[in-house]
Amino acid sequence: MAKEDGIGVDGSIGDLGEFGLISAMADRMTPGPGTIVGIGDDAAVLAAPDGRVVATTDFLLEGRHFRRDWADPGDIGHRAAVRSLADIAAMGAVPTALLVAFAAPPDLPSAWALGVAEGVAAEAARAGASVAGGDVAQFGSVLLAVTGLGDLGGRDPVRRSAARPGDVVAVAGPLGRSAAGLALLESGAAEPAGLIASHMRPSPPYDAGPAAAALGATAMIDVSDGLLADLGHIADASGVLIDVRSAALETGPLEAAAAMARRGGHDGAPADAGTADAAAGVALRWALTGGEDHSLVAAFPPGLGLPAPWAPIGQVHEGHGVVVDGRPYRGAAGWDHFRPGPAD
Amino acid sequence: MAKEDGIGVDGSIGDLGEFGLISAMADRMTPGPGTIVGIGDDAAVLAAPDGRVVATTDFLLEGRHFRRDWADPGDIGHRAAVRSLADIAAMGAVPTALLVAFAAPPDLPSAWALGVAEGVAAEAARAGASVAGGDVAQFGSVLLAVTGLGDLGGRDPVRRSAARPGDVVAVAGPLGRSAAGLALLESGAAEPAGLIASHMRPSPPYDAGPAAAALGATAMIDVSDGLLADLGHIADASGVLIDVRSAALETGPLEAAAAMARRGGHDGAPADAGTADAAAGVALRWALTGGEDHSLVAAFPPGLGLPAPWAPIGQVHEGHGVVVDGRPYRGAAGWDHFRPGPAD
Numbered sequence: 001m002a003k004e005d006g007i008g009v010d011g012s013i014g015d016l017g018e019f020g021l022i023s024a025m026a027d028r029m030t031p032g033p034g035t036i037v038g039i040g041d042d043a044a045v046l047a048a049p050d051g052r053v054v055a056t057t058d059f060l061l062e063g064r065h066f067r068r069d070w071a072d073p074g075d076i077g078h079r080a081a082v083r084s085l086a087d088i089a090a091m092g093a094v095p096t097a098l099l100v101a102f103a104a105p106p107d108l109p110s111a112w113a114l115g116v117a118e119g120v121a122a123e124a125a126r127a128g129a130s131v132a133g134g135d136v137a138q139f140g141s142v143l144l145a146v147t148g149l150g151d152l153g154g155r156d157p158v159r160r161s162a163a164r165p166g167d168v169v170a171v172a173g174p175l176g177r178s179a180a181g182l183a184l185l186e187s188g189a190a191e192p193a194g195l196i197a198s199h200m201r202p203s204p205p206y207d208a209g210p211a212a213a214a215l216g217a218t219a220m221i222d223v224s225d226g227l228l229a230d231l232g233h234i235a236d237a238s239g240v241l242i243d244v245r246s247a248a249l250e251t252g253p254l255e256a257a258a259a260m261a262r263r264g265g266h267d268g269a270p271a272d273a274g275t276a277d278a279a280a281g282v283a284l285r286w287a288l289t290g291g292e293d294h295s296l297v298a299a300f301p302p303g304l305g306l307p308a309p310w311a312p313i314g315q316v317h318e319g320h321g322v323v324v325d326g327r328p329y330r331g332a333a334g335w336d337h338f339r340p341g342p343a344d
Numbered sequence: 345m346a347k348e349d350g351i352g353v354d355g356s357i358g359d360l361g362e363f364g365l366i367s368a369m370a371d372r373m374t375p376g377p378g379t380i381v382g383i384g385d386d387a388a389v390l391a392a393p394d395g396r397v398v399a400t401t402d403f404l405l406e407g408r409h410f411r412r413d414w415a416d417p418g419d420i421g422h423r424a425a426v427r428s429l430a431d432i433a434a435m436g437a438v439p440t441a442l443l444v445a446f447a448a449p450p451d452l453p454s455a456w457a458l459g460v461a462e463g464v465a466a467e468a469a470r471a472g473a474s475v476a477g478g479d480v481a482q483f484g485s486v487l488l489a490v491t492g493l494g495d496l497g498g499r500d501p502v503r504r505s506a507a508r509p510g511d512v513v514a515v516a517g518p519l520g521r522s523a524a525g526l527a528l529l530e531s532g533a534a535e536p537a538g539l540i541a542s543h544m545r546p547s548p549p550y551d552a553g554p555a556a557a558a559l560g561a562t563a564m565i566d567v568s569d570g571l572l573a574d575l576g577h578i579a580d581a582s583g584v585l586i587d588v589r590s591a592a593l594e595t596g597p598l599e600a601a602a603a604m605a606r607r608g609g610h611d612g613a614p615a616d617a618g619t620a621d622a623a624a625g626v627a628l629r630w631a632l633t634g635g636e637d638h639s640l641v642a643a644f645p646p647g648l649g650l651p652a653p654w655a656p657i658g659q660v661h662e663g664h665g666v667v668v669d670g671r672p673y674r675g676a677a678g679w680d681h682f683r684p685g686p687a688d
């Protein structure tokens with residue numbers, strides 16, 4: 001691991017220079033036990049004990065996925081890591097390593113860039129992984145592209161395509177909390193802090209992914225675009241109908257948030273969201289269509305007695321598509337990254 | 345592999361939509377034999393027969409690494425792939441798969457985006473690899489972040505840190521041709537087309553990487569920042585002095601290019617570069633400091649009788665740093681990505 005010589009961290013990354021920046025970032029990223037060659041060579045070398053490797057890559061882009069005036073650098077690093085780590089867990093794999101490509105303007109304060117590195121490293125550690133390499137480049141805005149790698153431990157990968165009629169649909173982790181936190185931020189609210197933190201630092205239960213694979217999950221995905229949109233991917237790939245039971249979704253704290261966001265003027269809420277019924281409707285919409293919680297949702301064969309944190313929320317039937325309480329849901333079902341809507 | 349339904353490729357990627365774009369890109373990327381789960385799930389699953397995986401990630405950013413008015417989309421895809429594939433080869437590994445994160449404005453023509461996909465896929469195929477996954481996002485300029493994965497086939501990774509006094513330094517692939525091509529482009533010249541193609545589509549000899557590992561190379565790197573800069577990384581990591589023999593560098597075609605670029609008004613060339621001696625000086629500078637050829641340079645124990653394409657260009661001694669013909673070289677030795685200079 002390279003050293004910093006105790007200089008440069010007070011200035012900009014342009015002062016630090018490319019190799020100084022890499023060195024200072026590397027100092028904030030402890031190699032994991034599976035790292036055979038880490039930061040500082042042409043490429044990393046990582047243990048892949050299973051003989052297969054699970055791999056995914058995701059952007060987190062300034063102005064599209066985050067704003068520097070809303071989020072502290074630790075939050076941004078954390079969220080960049082979550083996106084890839086949750087994808088690994090959603091295959092039923094244990095995350096092992098991240099590669100972090102980071103671009104920024106040369107006048108970016110070094111402390112800010114190192115805050116991002118600390119956020120990435122902390123979330124990787126929470127998932128049992130470590131940062132093993134990456135890239136730095138100069139660009140007009142802050143760009144992150146995080147690659148996640150994982151190990152299946154001898155299990156079959158859990159794809160989107162094998163849900164079967166009769167399966168139980170269950171979720172591990174919250175739904176709608178990130179959307180609620182975003183609405184509160186947009187309305188200027190600073191409370192409830194827990195919901196805002198859910199947007200800034202979603203906290204998926206990574207262990208639930210490999211656990212679901214071991215239990216025999218037939219299909220799994222992480223909720224990045226919204227529950228209905230992501231269940232739609234499973235329904236399409238599996239050729240099934242999925243029915244979500246709205247009463248099974250925990251929306252209590254979201255109702256309070258909906259009422260609060262409405263009072264703060266959030267324009268995503270309907271005009272009457274200040275009433276309890278309308279708040280419940282907004283809360284349900286967040287739970288069904290809010291993205292970026294990165295919770296895991298999976299289909300399981302019936303009769304398994306699912307352990308926590310898995311909670312049943314619906315059922316797989318013959319047919320096509322996704323319904324709520326047996327009927328099509330009349331709200332937005334997530335978004336397309338190239339059409340108007342929230343960030344991808 | 346998803347289908348296109350024959351629509352949308354004439355319009356913009358905004359018309360095609362996120363999933364249409366992914367589907368159309370995937371149609372241009374044939375899965376390889378090591379792809380267990382490819383494009384279309386939360387993450388890819390790839391064979392890692394060695395029980396270890398080599399992994400690297402690199403940006404290619406519009407305005408920083410390429411200009412849309414200079415390069416066709418195939419060239420850009422190709423160059424994005426080269427950066428990661430050469431890093432894998434430089435560890436002594438065989439490239440197996442790429443993950444491609446692609447961001448672009450919604451009004452980008454679909455045909456342009458698909459040209460990038462075709463360029464990435466073609467270069468991956470040249471290296472024996474395939475595209476197994478990625479990400480798409482909306483952004484104001486075109487961004488690529490390509491992750492490369494590779495397999496060591498039971499060999500030790502070749503790092504930067506084990507060159508020893510007495511070793512022979514050898515190169516596989518051209519030096520300075522990318523810099524010459526860039527200078528020609530900047531001067532407005534369209535010939536020699538082969539040198540311009542060397543900038544637009546560098547063509548590293550990937551097989552030479554695993555071959556060097558099998559021969560017993562003690563250190564290896566790909567020439568991305570310039571020969572002296574990259575040998576400097578080996579010298580630093582290994583604690584040795586490297587002496588490059590300038591007469592061993594093939595600079596013939598570069599001399600003609602230097603003279604031509606000078607006539608075209610390229611301001612990087614000295615005022616008298618139109619003369620044969622000055623052109624030779626510029627050609628040597630390109631060979632020593634020009635980046636982005638992505639050729640491989642390695643140190644080998646003496647007396648091996650190196651096979652083609654490996655060509656000896658210097659010697660490892662006790663000491664520190666890099667010299668040319670026994671003396672410090674008085675030109676720029678590459679660049680720092682956060683300081684003024686050519687693109688990183």
